Amino acid sequence: MPRCSSVRVLTLSVLVVGAGGHARVCLEILEGSGWVVSGCLSSDASAIPGLPVPVLGLDSELEDRISGGAADVFVAIGDNTVRMEIGRRVLAAGGRLVTAVSPHAVVSASAVLGAGSVVMPGAVINAGSVLGMLVIVNTNATVDHDSLLEDGTHVAPGACLAGGVHAGAGTLIGIGANVLPGTQIGERSIVAAGAVVTGNVDVGVTVGGVPARVIRSGTGPL
Ligand SMILES: CC(C)(COP(=O)(O)OP(=O)(O)OC[C@H]1O[C@@H](n2cnc3c(N)ncnc32)[C@H](O)[C@@H]1OP(=O)(O)O)[C@@H](O)C(=O)NCCC(=O)NCCS
Missing domain, CATH: 2.160.10.10 (Hexapeptide repeat proteins)
Incomplete structure (x- = not known):
């Protein structure tokens, strides 16, 4: 019987914008749906205690992160106006908005x-x-x-x-x-x-x- 020499596992990596309580809940939903969260961006590089992923930097780095390959983005911000502004920035920079x-x-x-x-x-x-x-x-x-x-x-x-x-x-x-x-x-x-x-x-x-x-x-x- 032929043996499989290697198994390729497809992982989907998502960058999260936001690092507060709402983000924490969203992280669990994303991970429960098969995404691997690479890390978060936040407005001041801080995060709620116990956030299980690293804060990679500031929201202002969003466009650079997307052009660097982090195309799939989830905006985990509760404020409706701020969430929409960042979502538009994701799309303008050529990123994709992940649904969770x-x-x-x-x-x-x-x-x-x-x-x-x-x-x-x-x-x-x-x-x-x-x-x-x-x-x-x-x-x-x-x-x-x-x-x-x-x-x-x-x-x-x-x-x-x-x-x-x-x-x-x-x-x-x-x-x-x-x-x-x-x-x-x-x-x-x-x-x-x-x-x-x-x-x-x-x-x-x-x-x-x-x-x-x-x-x-x-x-x-x-
Ligand atoms: C209505 C709301 C926006 C007002 O918040 P605020 O701007 O901080 O206003 P205040 O708490 O100063 O209250 C202003 C007036 O509204 C009244 N009020 C506040 N919340 C109220 C409510 N839920 N139902 C009825 N009246 C309310 C206050 O009694 C106050 O009345 P007064 O001027 O006669 O004293 C807020 O109380 C609210 O319900 N927010 C929803 C929060 C929410 O669900 N977030 C989602 C998190 S996941």
Whole structure:
């Protein structure tokens, strides 16, 4: 019987931008999906204690790293605006945005996930939903059927979107919020933690409470 003289194992290496708590969770998801994380870049070369990979340098080195061969990049930054800015830099430099889905998430075969998005453990994305680029569906969040989450949206842990919800670009749906069927949320808006959103939300406002009312015209710290 012929013997195999060598076995070639294909490893996929990914560079992560971000080195905080969100990055730590994303690292585990990437590694659980078969990626080898080469290391992280951060804004000041620091990292959350216990990060299991090295910090290789500063975010400002991103383009050089990509031209040096680190073409696959995951942007592990929770702030929607910063994540989108860095994601655009990755694409402009010729890199690829890696999409990460936890093996403990449930994603419908008819759902579409955009480049650079992450679906965390316990999250559910149901039939016909579409996620744009660099979307976060965080731990135990649910996105029901036929919803549309535009680029740079973040659905925080435990938030529930009913069917047919449309979240505009850069929106944050806060921890544990509930959004009723068919609701339209204007881009860059914030839904406060624990809110119940019963009607459409304007662009760039913060809503909170049960039922949700505008608590600030204009976005604030996340
Ligand atoms: C709504 C939110 C953005 C406001 O944060 P902030 O800008 O720091 O504002 P403050 O805490 O100063 O609160 C401003 C007002 O909003 C109210 N408010 C704050 N959070 C609220 C909430 N979850 N529900 C209802 N009202 C809220 C405050 O009581 C305060 O009201 P007042 O002016 O009458 O006293 C923030 O509380 C929140 O819910 N963020 C979501 C965080 C999240 O889920 N992140 C994801 C991490 S993975």
